[in-house]
Amino acid sequence: MKVAIMGYGTIGSGVAKVLDTNKDIIKERIGESLDIKYILDLRDFPGDPHEECFVKDYMEIANDKEVQIVVETMGGVEPAFTFVKAMLEAGKSVTTSNKALVADKGAELMQIADANNTNFVFEAAVGGGIPIIRTITACLTGDVIEEIDAICNGTTNYMLTNMEQFGSDYDEILAEAQALGYAEKDPTADVEGHDSCRKIAILTSLIAGKNVDFNDIPTEGISKISSTDFKYAKAMGKSIKLIARSVKSGDTYSCRVAPYLVTPEQMLYHVSGVMNAVAVKGNMLGESMYYGAGAGALPTASAVVGDMVFLARNVERPVKIGWSDEKLELANPAEQSFKYFVRTSALQSDIENEFGKVEYAGLDLDNEVGFVTEEMTEAEFNERQAALGGIISVIRFF
């Protein structure tokens, strides 16, 4: 079976490596081999083992009837969308690792695939090596999914783990992560939570069967988290994790990306470094969690190749996963309730005036007080914190 790879960066070349390394077992599992016929990239790769496969015009792939499976590992919405659309319209099956594309155009591409009697899949777009997409769409199908809580960004989890372990401050750890290649030069998409936001939008679309606009999800990153926040967390026996959440609320879901305080009794507490995990709660299943490498060339490429095996087993047989383009109106985030950990320069008497009985967080620092509120809605909390003033930081309890 002839395949093509569009985009020969870290993931794309990883896909070639997985196909080469595990050639025999993949052939055994499908019944025939997966042979790379084309690699689309504007750059040249002299001396590459697949040197003879490189092309610069995507239509060369689209027009070759022999190619049945196409991998998109270019990243970004355009030109990836144009290329993927052309492949699906030519009747080819497509898998992508590109979360920007899936979050923005997933529902549309699913419909194009369906109209052309083929498949569009994207296991690698969320959670890298964690097979969470197929788990949700093909395994937990007897359940109403009540909640998803995901640590789904390796960069930020690596940074938070190191801030906790070494007591370092945000800027220091970011510079280190950039030096090690764990964070990009412009780290905004990771550290401000945009990447996690797109991922929880995709997962919520899949469990709801309707389309979530990621712009509707309130998103905070980790750039305001300091070493002092971690000192408080430690004093409370907790850690801080960036969690992308989706909680069933009536007929819809309530979504949010934010740093949360977690306890050792919660499995997500133990997810460290570049590892990721997605906790899923079903109304019959109860709690479950899926843990693995959230990024990295080979784990992500492994997920892409797993998709290729799926596509090879389902040529000309569209497998519906129920993601319509009807928009899902998310629940009002102001109505979500939490307990809040608050640091403020306000006086204790003023805190108790505004928030009533609070728990103090057991660190004795100059010029500030840390306390934990009762559970209340975002709307109520925002009113009270504005009235109190002197707010240094706020982190929700998980």
Next chain:
Amino acid sequence: MKVAIMGYGTIGSGVAKVLDTNKDIIKERIGESLDIKYILDLRDFPGDPHEECFVKDYMEIANDKEVQIVVETMGGVEPAFTFVKAMLEAGKSVTTSNKALVADKGAELMQIADANNTNFVFEAAVGGGIPIIRTITACLTGDVIEEIDAICNGTTNYMLTNMEQFGSDYDEILAEAQALGYAEKDPTADVEGHDSCRKIAILTSLIAGKNVDFNDIPTEGISKISSTDFKYAKAMGKSIKLIARSVKSGDTYSCRVAPYLVTPEQMLYHVSGVMNAVAVKGNMLGESMYYGAGAGALPTASAVVGDMVFLARNVERPVKIGWSDEKLELANPAEQSFKYFVRTSALQSDIENEFGKVEYAGLDLDNEVGFVTEEMTEAEFNERQAALGGIISVIRFF
């Protein structure tokens, strides 16, 4: 779509409950509803919501062409095997939660299903609510699986967690687990590791594509674990977990079920109570772990219903998962290497004579010494421990 349930015990009635509770979303996912037409049970259930469905002769189901999906939740090898075989030969799709049946007759039933152009699936037979079978057969298909480490028995994990937490001894905790219904009257299958052994045999068959005879797997349970063992474990910063392991060794796998000493850096350390987890290492994927309820009526029934949705989507379309009936010769267990924690009444000088440099385990008890060996093969360790004598207990390092 008409379905039948064979065996209306805990799991079977759980399946009916999941189908009833999640009727609407299941219909949405399949495109038609799953309606229970028959329930096979020798007992009567007057007043049951499905009272009119009960039958006592399995051939009544086999002969009804309207029934497309049959659930087997009877347990045991016979008559379950005879009934399931008849259903497959009648062209029906079958899902079972019965690990004894799958471990003993899985390869044979897969072939019967294949010959009759239908499917035989068994997600609920291993790991209850953890979708590990489909993860292995339909997700991690780009990888060579190098290792599986499973906490896959809820009863023993509950008992070990409580022994650790309350310092209780084995007999006391067993009695308590029996009183709570977490352990059976005859607890042998759980506490001696036979249940875990069948499960790792099934998982190893799936990753190897050949048939593992569970009788070939060296199996130790937890009945020799004492509160003193846990005192030593605590002194070493470790916990004790019953782990079913399968490690790639050349062209085959090395399997074992035994209690192991695990550290907090290992995710399995954090799997407590009745929860289970299966850690899977792929040659490209790296480490991953799948966590959830290992038993219980509803989580297990949720997995059965997930299988029913899969079967409904694949009627008359056999999905191969590559489990041949060719026997897999496992690696010689005597050649596996471990570090061993040993308690003995022997003298320190004799210990050092036999084992050379050892680490002492830092508990000062009368009449015994606890120490940790260097890594060595089972064969070598067995020779040395026999020569030393006075052995009280041995637990391998994970």
